[in-house]
Amino acid sequence: MNIRRTSISIISFCCISSLSIAQSLAPIEPVAPEAPEIIPPKAIPVEEPSTIDTEQIPDLPEVFIPTGGTAALTEQADIDLFTIAKDIGHVQDNPSLTFRRLVQRTIMPTENRPSYGFTLTFDDQLVDENPANGNAIDIVNDLAPLGARSIFFANVPMVSGKSVDGIIRRNKTSGARLAETKSLLESKREQFINIIRSLIKIKSPADQNGNAEYACDVFNHTAFHQNMGRLKVGSDHYNICIMGIEFIEECLEEAYLAERPGWQRARYFRFPFLADPRYPETQQALNQTFTKLGLISLGETQDSKDFDNYSHKAAYTSLAAAKLNKRYNPKFGRYGQTERPIALFHTKTWPKIKRGVIKAIKEK
Numbered sequence: 001m002n003i004r005r006t007s008i009s010i011i012s013f014c015c016i017s018s019l020s021i022a023q024s025l026a027p028i029e030p031v032a033p034e035a036p037e038i039i040p041p042k043a044i045p046v047e048e049p050s051t052i053d054t055e056q057i058p059d060l061p062e063v064f065i066p067t068g069g070t071a072a073l074t075e076q077a078d079i080d081l082f083t084i085a086k087d088i089g090h091v092q093d094n095p096s097l098t099f100r101r102l103v104q105r106t107i108m109p110t111e112n113r114p115s116y117g118f119t120l121t122f123d124d125q126l127v128d129e130n131p132a133n134g135n136a137i138d139i140v141n142d143l144a145p146l147g148a149r150s151i152f153f154a155n156v157p158m159v160s161g162k163s164v165d166g167i168i169r170r171n172k173t174s175g176a177r178l179a180e181t182k183s184l185l186e187s188k189r190e191q192f193i194n195i196i197r198s199l200i201k202i203k204s205p206a207d208q209n210g211n212a213e214y215a216c217d218v219f220n221h222t223a224f225h226q227n228m229g230r231l232k233v234g235s236d237h238y239n240i241c242i243m244g245i246e247f248i249e250e251c252l253e254e255a256y257l258a259e260r261p262g263w264q265r266a267r268y269f270r271f272p273f274l275a276d277p278r279y280p281e282t283q284q285a286l287n288q289t290f291t292k293l294g295l296i297s298l299g300e301t302q303d304s305k306d307f308d309n310y311s312h313k314a315a316y317t318s319l320a321a322a323k324l325n326k327r328y329n330p331k332f333g334r335y336g337q338t339e340r341p342i343a344l345f346h347t348k349t350w351p352k353i354k355r356g357v358i359k360a361i362k363e364k
């Protein structure tokens with residue numbers, strides 16, 4: 001039922017756009033000519049009567065478009081960022097500079113700055129084998145009642161860079177390595193899609209008009225969390241990495257189609273370890289893959305290095321800086337400027353950091 005409401009909201013949005021155009025075509029009051037005595041009355045332009053009587057149009061309910069998709073974007077440049085197969089070129093159109101889709105942006109065009117001041121993103125596995133570690137569902141269940149959105153950058157469950165090392169070691173040919181990678185990924189497909197679906201259907205409490213935001217979204221962090229900094233295009237490590245990125249996009253597509261039909265999905269990517277490729281040939285090839293998939297990469301402005309220090313205090317400090325429009329990392333403390341802060345955390349650290357995050361959210 002919630003899904004249907006979303007579809008209707010988007011359709012209503014289209015209707016309003018048509019209506020605005022119609023209203024702008026409504027008759028304009030003829031202006032009295034400055035010298036009426038020398039202008040024949042027939043020369044005064046006569047407006048065609050409009051078939052729309054604006055007095056008769058009932059008040060439409062306010063349109064609600066949930067946060068997180070591209071339906072609310074109005075700038076063409078922002079829409080282009082996520083358009084599949086749209087070449088958005090180089091930075092400043094200079095081919096010697098980094099490719100536009102790979103630049104680690106520090107704003108998310110699809111996220112409005114929330115009242116508590118920062119966008120929350122969480123990296124890596126959505127579920128963890130170790131019961132002491134955090135899972136994505138715990139984060140959403142803790143934050144949704146507070147009206148806070150959780151944004152996940154996910155790997156495929158229960159695989160890692162070690163899985164890739166094993167595949168490379170066990171198989172001697174590129175064909176055999178890619179075949180084993182494919183079969184490993186396929187063995188995870190159903191489980192992964194189900195985990196994504198269980199997350200993206202959760203909504204925050206509805207407001208007084210009955211409108212509820214989705215409490216989370218899931219994006220791409222590669223399948224195996226390989227460090228992409230030194231990947232060489234054409235190598236088996238590179239091809240395995242690309243296969244994994246494409247696999248994640250397929251799973252996200254299927255999960256969103258099932259849970260939010262009609263949803264106009266944004267396609268963000270975060271580099272594992274924030275390490276983008278350093279070789280120009282790799283950048284060029286990866287940019288082509290990202291263009292084909294409609295992906296753009298996202299960095300961060302607030303990094304408390306929670307993965308290393310597991311500190312709720314550092315988590316809070318990084319978010320307190322965000323409220324002052326300052327970036328943060330433990331090395332520099334508060335630095336620079338940000339209008340739309342993006343905090344980077346790790347899903348597995350949630351039990352250790354959540355006190356600090358929730359404190360920062362509650363201090364609006």
Ligand SMILES: [Zn+2]
Binds near residue numbers: 123124221225272273
């Ligand atoms: Zn990561």
